[in-house]
Amino acid sequence: MTPAARIAAAAEVLDRVIAGTPAEQALTGWARGARYAGSGDRAAVRDHVFDALRRLRSAAARGGAMTGRAVMIGLLRERGEEPASLFTGQGHAPAPLTAEEAAAGHAPEPGAEAMDLPDWLWALLCRESGEQGAAALAAQLRRRAPVMLRVNLRAGGRDEARDRLADDGVTAEPDAISPSALRVVDGARRIRGSAAYRDGLVELQDGASQAVVDELHLTTGMKTLDFCAGGGGKALAMTGRADIAAFAHDADPDRMRDLPQRAARAGVHIDRVTLAEAHAQAPFDLALCDVPCSGSGAWRRAPDAKWRLTPEALERLHARQDAILDQAAALTGANGTLAYATCSILASENTARVDAFLARHPGWHQHHSRQWVPGASGDGFFTAHLRRDRH
Ligand SMILES: C[S@@+](CC[C@H](N)C(=O)[O-])C[C@H]1O[C@@H](n2cnc3c(N)ncnc32)[C@H](O)[C@@H]1O
Structure with a gap:
């Protein structure tokens, strides 16, 4: 799939999620009907969908509507990418932007919209943590989470686990949050196939x-x-x-x-x-x-x-x-x-x-x-x- 075709697929999945289907279910449904999509394509579409869901409200504001297509337009605008370069209508790319779409969209309003939370949750978080604290928490929730591993310290040490993961193309570093924690820097998709994982030396677990x-x-x-x-x-x-x-x-x-x-x-x-x-x-x-x-x-x-x-x-x-x-x-x-x-x-x-x-x-x-x-x-x-x- 081309980068543009992946955007089109993500927009389609997002439409289902916006209509109420849980994200995992919507992704599985799309993948079943998309036999042409390889594992790299599925992973890339998933990343687009999850990036968009973390920033759904602000992306919809930037894109001008709460639809999969507008949200992807808004996400590209936030990243400083020109949507028209991907929305070309060629091959499996999304259709070119209409004049209305090109003119639609606005910078998110400060508060819940910019912070990507429902109004009531933003208000609750502000009451509980103060506006500055709430903004810092909400900003974190708009980012991707790290991939973390727990080393089974009964089976081996953290350095040994790191070296064995490296043999299988997974780069991980010890993390100060816990003596058992490794933070994956590269090769996260190879973890489940690695010998360290299969042998029980590491488990996927948040820090x-x-x-x-x-x-x-x-x-x-x-x-x-x-x-x-x-x-x-x-x-x-x-x-x-x-x-x-x-x-x-x-x-x-x-x-x-x-x-x-x-x-x-x-x-x-x-x-x-x-x-x-x-x-x-x-x-x-x-x-x-x-x-x-x-x-x-x-x-x-x-x-x-x-x-x-x-x-x-x-x-x-x-x-x-x-x-x-x-x-x-x-x-x-x-x-x-x-x-x-x-x-x-x-x-x-x-x-x-x-x-x-x-x-x-x-x-x-x-x-x-x-x-x-x-x-x-x-x-x-x-x-x-x-x-x-x-x-
Ligand atoms: C946050 S999850 C636990 C995750 C788990 N400790 C782990 O680290 O993988 C909460 C669990 O509580 C269970 N649960 C819900 N109500 C419960 C109850 N009244 N008594 C015991 N378990 C309950 C749910 O079925 C669910 O599996």
């Missing part, structure tokens, strides 16, 4: 996700519960840190289906448990709640989510977050730690949930908390460690 686990200060023999284990990324990172008795639970056990194979690949064991089994195993020295959240800290990776979130959905998330903390508190030992984590930059999901927990549970206190903002080493994340008061 802040790794740092959250570092902060748990795991020691040999600890009995731990990953209460919202999902695919088990955090549970695996925990077993990579120390010889712990690791248990994993999820309200949707199907999400943990690949965990046994992933654990075997990493050379560790993690027991999957139902809620009743978790109660039978309690008390735990550590219960980690990596709760369902807006995902706002990771909107660079899933940019359509920032356009889909509603105030009502956020309210419902708060209620689920509170309920999960209450459930996991009952499983945490007298001297144990209840660790709360979100990949969110919204205080309403972070400090406000901790404050609400402490108000509902006299006799508990916050021992530690930390917020990571989205940046060059990872996503936005929050964690807080809660403990019972000692008498």
Whole structure:
């Protein structure tokens, strides 16, 4: 596909996303009908679509309409590229700009439009973080996320992992966010085919996700519960840190289906448990709640989510977050730690949930908390460690 044909394909996919289809689904649908597209083409179209979704509102303003075509025109204008050079109508290129399209579009209005957020979210972020803080966060969310790897320190060191990745054409560098983190500089698309990945020496995992686990200060023999284990990324990172008795639970056990194979690949064991089994195993020295959240800290990776979130959905998330903390508190030992984590930059999901927990549970206190903002080493994340008061 020519560069212009890729733009035309991205515009087509964006039209489906704007009409309500999730981005991944829209991309898969397009790829199925585009047998002529090679893997490089599919990757390039995907990059265009995700770049556009991160900047959807400002690109639509610059392009003059909320359509796939106008958004791609707006994106090119923002990059300082002349749309007419690609919109030629030749081959599979998009049709030339009409006179109206050439005249349409304006510089985004300061605030939510320029910051690429829905109005209500921009207002919320400004209330929570101040206008300067909100602008800095929103600016990060308009950029691409880094590709980060976690080295399984049980299987080898970071330098060894970097060298083995280099043998397979993946350039990665140690990153200060975590002793296990490598930041991929080049060759990201070769990771899954590399020997280091296949042998379990590295896993794809965001840098802040790794740092959250570092902060748990795991020691040999600890009995731990990953209460919202999902695919088990955090549970695996925990077993990579120390010889712990690791248990994993999820309200949707199907999400943990690949965990046994992933654990075997990493050379560790993690027991999957139902809620009743978790109660039978309690008390735990550590219960980690990596709760369902807006995902706002990771909107660079899933940019359509920032356009889909509603105030009502956020309210419902708060209620689920509170309920999960209450459930996991009952499983945490007298001297144990209840660790709360979100990949969110919204205080309403972070400090406000901790404050609400402490108000509902006299006799508990916050021992530690930390917020990571989205940046060059990872996503936005929050964690807080809660403990019972000692008498
Ligand atoms: C943010 S994801 C977890 C990601 C995972 N820890 C990882 O690192 O890959 C949140 C998970 O919480 C689960 N969940 C939602 N409600 C829950 C509940 N009431 N109890 C336990 N898990 C729940 C969801 O099914 C989802 O898998």
